[in-house]
Amino acid sequence: VPGIQAGWQTPFWCEINGVWDFRMHSADQIQQVGRDGKERILSCLALNKSLADQVLAATTRSEVESVVWVSPA
Numbered sequence: 001v002p003g004i005q006a007g008w009q010t011p012f013w014c015e016i017n018g019v020w021d022f023r024m025h026s027a028d029q030i031q032q033v034g035r036d037g038k039e040r041i042l043s044c045l046a047l048n049k050s051l052a053d054q055v056l057a058a059t060t061r062s063e064v065e066s067v068v069w070v071s072p073a
Contacts, residue, residue, distance in 0.1 A: 001027055 004027050011022040012030060025033070051067050058064045 001031070 008027050009024045010030060012025045012033065013020065014023055014025075016023070047069070051069060054067045055064055058067070
């Protein structure tokens with residue numbers, strides 16, 4: 001982020017070893033969270049499109065019912 005102060009931090013809700021809490025994160029960490037989050041969103045959107053395409057191509061009720069959301073890794 002242009003112009004950000006050296007050593008900038010912000011609290012961010014996260015989990016470590018099963019414990020959720022607000023923890024301080026650096027600018028690099030927050031940017032990585034944003035990139036990881038966007039990657040996950042795009043993965044889910046791509047899967048949703050694939051499943052919608054399968055439903056639209058289905059010609060029977062059983063074909064529609066066989067389309068199942070499996071969460072991406």
